Amino acid sequence: GESVGLHLPTLSVQEGDNSIINCAYSNSASDYFIWYKQESGKGPQFIIDIRSNMDKRQGQRVTVLLNKTVKHLSLQIAATQPGDSAVYFCAESSGGSYIPTFGRGTSLIVHP
Amino acid sequence: KAGVTQTPRYLIKTRGQQVTLSCSPISGHRSVSWYQQTPGQGLQFLFEYFSETQRNKGNFPGRFSGRQFSNSRSEMNVSTLELGDSALYLCASSFRVGKVNTEAFFGQGTRLTVV
Numbered sequence A: 001g002e003s004v005g006l007h008l009p010t011l012s013v014q015e016g017d018n019s020i021i022n023c024a025y026s027n028s029a030s031d032y033f034i035w036y037k038q039e040s041g042k043g044p045q046f047i048i049d050i051r052s053n054m055d056k057r058q059g060q061r062v063t064v065l066l067n068k069t070v071k072h073l074s075l076q077i078a079a080t081q082p083g084d085s086a087v088y089f090c091a092e093s094s095g096g097s098y099i100p101t102f103g104r105g106t107s108l109i110v111h112p
Numbered sequence B: 001k002a003g004v005t006q007t008p009r010y011l012i013k014t015r016g017q018q019v020t021l022s023c024s025p026i027s028g029h030r031s032v033s034w035y036q037q038t039p040g041q042g043l044q045f046l047f048e049y050f051s052e053t054q055r056n057k058g059n060f061p062g063r064f065s066g067r068q069f070s071n072s073r074s075e076m077n078v079s080t081l082e083l084g085d086s087a088l089y090l091c092a093s094s095f096r097v098g099k100v101n102t103e104a105f106f107g108q109g110t111r112l113t114v115v
Helices: none
Strands: A010-014 A019-024 A030-038 A045-051 A056-058 A062-067 A072-077 A086-094 A106-111 B005-007 B010-013 B019-024 B031-038 B042-050 B053-057 B064-068 B074-078 B087-094 B110-114
Touching (some): A045 A056, A045 A062, B005 B087, B010 B019, B031 B074, B042 B064
Antiparallel strands (some): A062 A072, B005 B019, B042 B053, B064 B074, B087 B110
């Protein structure tokens, strides 16, 4: 994972569109991945997780895709709503380590 | 089920003072981790406690310390505060299952401002 810089990558979408947020990780030993959503003034909120023995997992309106070959993770949000506006973080951890490494975060802005 | 509770929500301290932050994990969770979040550095891991013992530690100076009680509640302490310690301090709890990682649930955080 990388540190979050002053300028977060930003994704702007229209309400109703599908959103795709990407995350690259560097540790090939990482075997557990989580997406978090953080709204302004709040702590990160768990969205969905995936283990390395899977390449896709679906939740309510969200899908996480894992490509271990290129060490890439993505979060797809269907029918994006204004309430989805937030900063989204991916986090990775490897077996035996309970300390996730957080990515830099992506700011999602949903326009009504 | 109650979520992770952090107190206080906001704090203003002056340089040189010390501060203690509190975290009550989700019932049944025995692992508590602390993070510092700043715009410039993002989410930085401070330390993790499990069964009253510090299991992992991040790269922070010794002014940052913590402890965990028998009921899994945790406190972190920052002594000799510096302006750069101004940040959102987040606590996360998780339910360890052997060596299998599980998701961490975060509290709302404590916003510390050092003046």
